[in-house]
Amino acid sequence: MSIRRKTVISEENLVALLQSKDERGFSILYDNYSSALYGVISKIVRSEEIASDVMQDAFVKIWKNIESYNRTKGTLFTWILNVARNTAIDKVRSQEFIQTQQNQDIENFVNVIDSQQSSSFDIDAIGLKKLVTKLRPEHQQIVDLLYFQGYTQSEVAEEYGIPLGTVKTRIKSAITHLRELFVGIAFLILKFFW
Amino acid sequence: MNTEAYIASGILESYVLGIATEEEVLVVEKLAQEHPEIQQEIVLIQEALEAYALTHETEVPTELKSKVMAAIAREASDNHEEKIEEEAFVKPLYPPKKPAGMSLWAIAASALLVLSLAGNWLLFGRWKNTEEQVAVLESKNLQVAQQNQVLKASYQQEVGILQSGLFQAVALKGQPIAPEAKVMVYWNKQNSEVYVASLQLPTVPAGKQYQLWAIVDGKPVDAGMIENDTLLLKMKSFPKASAFAVSLETKGGSTTEAGPKGDIFVMGAV
Numbered sequence: 001m002s003i004r005r006k007t008v009i010s011e012e013n014l015v016a017l018l019q020s021k022d023e024r025g026f027s028i029l030y031d032n033y034s035s036a037l038y039g040v041i042s043k044i045v046r047s048e049e050i051a052s053d054v055m056q057d058a059f060v061k062i063w064k065n066i067e068s069y070n071r072t073k074g075t076l077f078t079w080i081l082n083v084a085r086n087t088a089i090d091k092v093r094s095q096e097f098i099q100t101q102q103n104q105d106i107e108n109f110v111n112v113i114d115s116q117q118s119s120s121f122d123i124d125a126i127g128l129k130k131l132v133t134k135l136r137p138e139h140q141q142i143v144d145l146l147y148f149q150g151y152t153q154s155e156v157a158e159e160y161g162i163p164l165g166t167v168k169t170r171i172k173s174a175i176t177h178l179r180e181l182f183v184g185i186a187f188l189i190l191k192f193f194w
Numbered sequence: 195m196n197t198e199a200y201i202a203s204g205i206l207e208s209y210v211l212g213i214a215t216e217e218e219v220l221v222v223e224k225l226a227q228e229h230p231e232i233q234q235e236i237v238l239i240q241e242a243l244e245a246y247a248l249t250h251e252t253e254v255p256t257e258l259k260s261k262v263m264a265a266i267a268r269e270a271s272d273n274h275e276e277k278i279e280e281e282a283f284v285k286p287l288y289p290p291k292k293p294a295g296m297s298l299w300a301i302a303a304s305a306l307l308v309l310s311l312a313g314n315w316l317l318f319g320r321w322k323n324t325e326e327q328v329a330v331l332e333s334k335n336l337q338v339a340q341q342n343q344v345l346k347a348s349y350q351q352e353v354g355i356l357q358s359g360l361f362q363a364v365a366l367k368g369q370p371i372a373p374e375a376k377v378m379v380y381w382n383k384q385n386s387e388v389y390v391a392s393l394q395l396p397t398v399p400a401g402k403q404y405q406l407w408a409i410v411d412g413k414p415v416d417a418g419m420i421e422n423d424t425l426l427l428k429m430k431s432f433p434k435a436s437a438f439a440v441s442l443e444t445k446g447g448s449t450t451e452a453g454p455k456g457d458i459f460v461m462g463a464v
Contacts, residue, residue: 021270023266023270026262026263026266027263034254034258034259034262035253036247036248038251038252038254039251039252042250048255052258055254055262056262056265059265060266060269063266063270072227073223077244078243081243081244081247082212086212143246146213147246153208153213168204171204171208171211172204172207175210178243178245179239
């Protein structure tokens with residue numbers, strides 16, 4: 001288990017470094033966020049090897065598009081999470097990915113994911129992970145489908161045979177629950193990280 | 195507009211999840227600018243999803259960082275090369291001229307080169323100079339910091355003496371030869387310790403030194419030499435004394451038998 005090296009820097013200063021294409025900024029970005037990004041990417045692509053590739057692609061995308069990041073619209077973390085998520089989802093939907101994954105044993109998948117989950121750290125100390133289990137299953141499912149699988153609302157409605165209106169209300173209440181569970185703690189964590 | 199109803203509609207969640215349509219995104223962003231409460235709601239939803247993402251934190255393979263940084267470095271240099279290629283592509287548009295002896299341009303260029311070299315030389319010299327000045331300033335800065343520390347330590351010691359309640363403070367006042375001069379003597383009557391502090395004496399001439407005297411039974415007794423530039427100094431101990439004085443003596447000072455030979459600069463009765 002490696003020691004977490006986080007650099008304390010204000011988000012404003014980090015953004016300035018990144019937008020001036022300073023490689024030090026990207027190094028700090030990596031140190032501060034890689035475990036979260038890698039976790040999300042792994043959850044989507046379900047393969048360590050592909051997760052590493054996607055991680056590289058995601059950082060290159062961040063490099064190329066950082067000028068378009070606008071602080072008034074949201075936090076840097078949300079923005080890079082979305083870049084990583086979209087890169088991973090694009091990968092999963094690519095023809096090449098579908099072909100290689102068909103040859104893989106489903107059992108293996110589960111093992112890979114389990115081992116990855118158990119290697120995560122830090123957060124468990126605060127018990128945040130346990131909180132996830134408090135989410136109602138249908139809420140967790142809908143957030144995961146939308147957030148990690150890149151489903152559209154109508155795809156969810158279609159695949160699970162529920163009306164689109166229900167999907168929308170379920171999203172709303174799922175996130176409301178997430179907020180109730182996390183926001184106080186998230187604030188603490190983010191303060192801790194920065 | 196009814197922002198509460200808008201917030202309740204669930205559109206902001208879709209927006210943050212990245213599943214809103216392009217039109218919806220435009221509307222959300224416009225409304226967020228106009229209504230702080232909508233912007234606030236978006237931030238809260240983002241934070242909830244950030245926290246959710248954090249629950250998935252996974253240890254990253256150690257070698258991945260160097261790969262990622264290398265990918266970025268490649269990207270950075272690719273961009274650079276593209277620019278160079280663009281330039282290279284533009285250049286052939288100008289027909290290359292035949293070299294025709296020493297053209298006027300060549301002479302002008304040579305002159306400019308010479309000027310530029312001279313300029314560089316000059317600037318290099320100045321730069322060296324500046325570097326040296328910076329080094330000098332840095333070392334001065336260090337000295338000041340050290341002095342400051344010493345000052346602080348003595349000051350704290352002096353405050354300690356004053357606060358201990360064991361010392362009697364005796365203010366030695368300037369004599370006609372130096373009316374502005376001042377010295378504080380702290381005298382512990384329990385253990386007879388004597389300290390001098392807060393020295394405000396004229397600069398010591400070369401070969402001279404200040405000496406403290408205790409007046410015991412009407413006679414000056416040598417109480418020790420005062421080192422130059424001290425802030426707080428322990429002197430000889432006296433169980434009794436009626437006054438203290440400082441005189442300027444030749445280096446090394448005078449003896450009790452001979453008494454003070456130089457002028458008395460400050461004096462104060464206990």
